[in-house]
Amino acid sequence: MTPPHAQPGAAAAGQAADPTGEHILVVDLGTTMTTATLLMGGEAQPIPEPVAGARSWPSYAFVEPHEIVVGELADGRRRNDPLRFRAEFKRRLGGGAISREYIEFPAGDHRGGPPHPSSFPPGGTVPAGRHVTAGDLSAALLSAIRTEAERLAETAIDRLLVTCPGDFAIGNPDDQRWAELDDACRAAGFRDIEYLHEPVAAAFAPISGRPPVPGQLLLVYDFGGGTFDAAVVRISEDHHHVIAADSLPDCGGADVDALILQEIVGMSGLEGQALHRAESALRIAARDVKHQLSSDPSCLVDLGPLHEGIRLTRDRLEELVHQSGLLERTLILVDKLLDECGVSREALAGVLLVGGTSRMPMVTQLLASFTQFRPMDIGCAVVDGATAWARSAPTRTLLPGRPAPDLVPLCWPLPQGRATLSRWLAQPGERLADGAPVARVSLPDGTLWDLRTHMPGTLVHQHRRQGESFASEDWLASVRAAPLGAAEDGLRILRPGMRVPATKPCGPVAVSTDGTRLARVVAPGARDVEILSLESGEPITVIRMGQPVTHVVMPGPDCALLASSEKVQRWASTSGVWKPTWETGVTVKALMTDRDGSFAGGISDHYQPTTLGSATSEGWDPARAHFNQGSGAWLAVGPGGRTVVAAGTGRSELLREQSGSHHLVVLPYAICATVAPVSGTVYFSAPSEDFHKRLGAIRSSTWGSRYRTMLWSLQGAVDSAMTENLPHPTYLGVLSRKATVPRYHDLGVGPVTQLACDPSGRFIAAGIGSRMVVILRIQDLQVVATTGWLAEEFVRLAFCHGGGRLALVAKDGSATVWAAADTQ
Structure with missing residues (x-):
């Protein structure tokens, strides 16, 4: 399903533009890869990584003494000092410092020149003597994406829609993970920030074939690069609702890559200095093997001119994954989630496969008992769905409400236009006669005045606290008028x-x-x-x-x-x-x-x-x-x-x-x-x-x-x-x-x-x-x-x-x- 007046993916012809002309940056902040789209007047434009030009940005960071560089630029500096390189830092949100390095950003100091789009901050200072946190690295990545988006749009971008795991308590500062993510978004310079749970965003993504219909329950199976997230989502016309969500922070595509890397190293015989020199290339090769074996039964791993290549098969990869228990852990989590929210497998309309690791054929086989829904772009389903939701932003407006028909808002023409509430003389629920005192106020000249009702009724709401100031036009209280026929003892x-x-x-x-x-x-x-x-x-x-x-x-x-x-x-x-x-x-x-x-x-x-x-x-x-x-x-x-x-x-x-x-x-x-x-x-x-x-x-x-x-x-x-x-x-x-x-x-x-x-x-x-x-x-x-x-x-x-x-x-x-x- 798509939100009202929204079309997922690329902007459809005739798509209504935001009447305010406001640009919205949509970011799927992933554990291993981050994807961003800029919504401009209804048109969606991907924000490519500036070094490689790819749609997705590696969620990498490299901590320099005076800046943090991210993406491919951080990966390029990894060999210089591996201890300053950080990946998968999203897993550490809410967990405090993740690096022993101190970082200081003197105002205007950009190492002798203008900042690179992949460096953070583009100006300003992070206090000296503070260890780097996952929030700092997330802010650096978001800031770099914002800089690149502003370069393409040729205008400032202040509004951000960012996705987060389904078990994040959005808006609750007691959830340290969400609180640190919120701080990171604001540190990146965004003024208007909107959050969307990743399973909800994925459910808005364009689906290949017939999509689920409103009222149905959907299991979102998000097997991403660094984590596995599962959620039960109820589909609706305007906004899907997460019934329950849970995650495995140490179960993702990176863990599959580690299994392949270990297999390659064992088969190659590399060790010592030769292994150290080839480690970076082997990590990239392991990721490529995972992708290739999702479509081919086997592939050849090139170890360079000095070593003979080795061949890996899909059967061997599936054997390694089964031995590790990665997929079995995802099913255990799914069953636990369904049991906690009281939903049987039969009650589900199906499962929505999300995340690049879900492309593996063994995932499809594992979930063969479910009706399977597949996004058009399984790896970018979250950002595509979030973009579809962002398209409905012009429709999410509210007009001023009116009081209930039997409520009368009370305001008083104050002699000097303003007053301070000294104390309430009546409490909510108290019945008032015509002319009964409601509050005592102090005018700016220090005199006290009593405010009385002009009608019989019951005090329902007090709209100011003791000591608060208000003006003549402000509603101070609301009264429910006494019904004309409320007497019980006759006419x-x-x-x-x-x-x-x-x-x-x-x-x-x-x-x-x-x-x-x-x-x-x-x-x-x-x-x-x-x-x-x-x-x-x-x-x-x-x-x-x-x-x-x-x-x-x-x-x-x-x-x-x-x-x-x-x-x-x-x-x-x-x-x-x-x-x-x-x-x-x-x-x-x-x-x-x-x-x-x-x-x-x-x-x-x-x-x-x-x-x-x-x-x-x-x-x-x-x-x-x-x-x-x-x-x-x-x-x-x-x-x-x-x-x-x-x-x-x-x-x-x-x-x-x-x-x-x-x-x-x-x-x-x-x-x-x-x-x-x-x-x-x-x-x-x-x-x-x-x-x-x-x-x-x-x-x-x-x-x-x-x-x-x-x-x-x-x-x-x-x-x-x-x-x-x-x-x-x-x-x-x-x-x-x-x-x-x-x-x-x-x-x-x-x-x-x-x-x-x-x-x-x-x-x-x-x-x-x-x-x-x-x-x-x-x-x-x-x-x-x-x-x-x-x-x-x-x-x-x-x-x-x-x-x-x-x-x-x-x-x-x-x-x-x-x-x-x-x-x-």
Whole structure:
């Protein structure tokens, strides 16, 4: 499998580039060989070793008094002083000093000239008097690779993706191996470092043949040059997961090379000075013999003009390996690993062969009982897979999160803009009455102030510690609003609280999705829209459209959509200044917005069929959804756009249209509806308990909409059902997403003219006529709270942010915030 939007190996044609233009250096830091690829705008370029030009760098280091050279250059200096040469230092990560040599790098001292790409450091100083560690050598190798990559890219490279064994605890400083590797990466000059376990990287590599599918378990069998690593990996679409991993640090291709070298020396008869002079060449010959015998049954080892060559066979090599027990040890580790994680061999989809030593035919024979997956390049599977993962970097982005729908983040307008938390006066879990003290703070002038809540609820989170400083705009605490219907001992009576004064007469009105703002057209046919706070009652601003405003909605406290008979205009506030951000020449008959402000839109008759358009921060999309139904207006949309409710004033049946997980529900003669934000259940007013039977059976058809929205509250009401001589709608209809027939609950009072669901999805507010509101608990549809009979009519009801208060807007534009009298 490959990560989303990723193609393994070389960049595919049309591969999306990183929009930031950032280069990523991908390194498989191996025990014997290290391989690197530079990802530039979606194109993958191997970083060759500068001396030999090969794709892989030997993981060699040579410690000079003032520098560390790596790769082939280190191998070339081995004969001069073998004690300063180091190989397979990855095995020693986390193990302290590995060399008795001291090394000092005076700043700017590069032995009389510019540094070689294979020398470290390219500048700076390692303190004198410190023994060389595996981390120093790893940093030298990574630095040399970075220097070569920057030479090819002609730009600085700060981002690194490096692989590590599956048993490394990434991010845990207690794992000394990972901690020293992390220090090495930073010493090499990288600022942004990402880690990927080698088995996970290998599972992302391009596979010859059919790859494993998401959900399957895969055994990664990584027989590399210096170590053997095994891991059980669960395949997924986006990121594979290591179930368990283990390794043998002294079992790899180098150990096979040692067996071949010992056999060659024994057969050649070389000894003494002759053996010493030929040792380096014999080591190279042993490695070449291993590679050749992976494809040929025998090979000839050339010992030079003074000695007769010797012939080795694959059968003899396999005999030597079996006698050493190397392969048997790998199987013992695999069985131990499967037993520890409770996975049987039968539960595995197969084994993924990784590492150059896995090319040996005897490895394939040993694992014949498994389904075998082979990467296209078995020796570079880890770096190729890591490169495929790195391609998905542009998709690994996060947008700011929003608080849970029933949580209210609290911040206070501090007199001097900043304060220091002196102490908390309430603790998480403590229930708070309206106006209860939460914290005591110290201002810069030394005065103490108490911070109080503006609503009843429960303190959930404290976002600062005692002694920490914060600003007016910082969230200091989060409160879960006390539900309006939380009383257990009978019906709770709602009481009026803060009131926004009226402006007579008044045009269209709207409450912001978070329940903190009121927008009202100052008079019928007026061009001015006044925005006020529902928390303090104070005016915030007045915005002017330029044409009479017919519709207004607020997707959030700092955004408003205004519509006239000719256009739709979006306004937004930046640093308290409201300005129009765009307008479009479209006529709408309804505007809508979702609960969290991520969607806003409206319906228009300018297009046939009728069109739902969306209003983003960038502009208007006129074709988010089309529908052919003769609906009077849109009433409500559920979470994720999965349920959309419309009123069909002229239809003779209750219609549900479905497309995948989307549902369009047309409710003939319904006056109001709402959709639960969690379950997507539709609640609507109905004149009888057999309402659907009078209209005909529910039928299904295709709906092609693909938009995403959660509609909060629409402008306007549907034409009155009384024109059809139907009874007053005193029943609450309930239609879940999977149900084919609604169920009904008799409220006993009516007509039900408005419905709203609280942010948590636990309560429904039902407007009875225009003079009373009752709160129902969704769990059992029992009335748990009421306003009683009101002295003035309301035209809009909406839950305030957190669900603990209810805002009622009257015809004259005044608004009253209602809360429970008893919050305990």
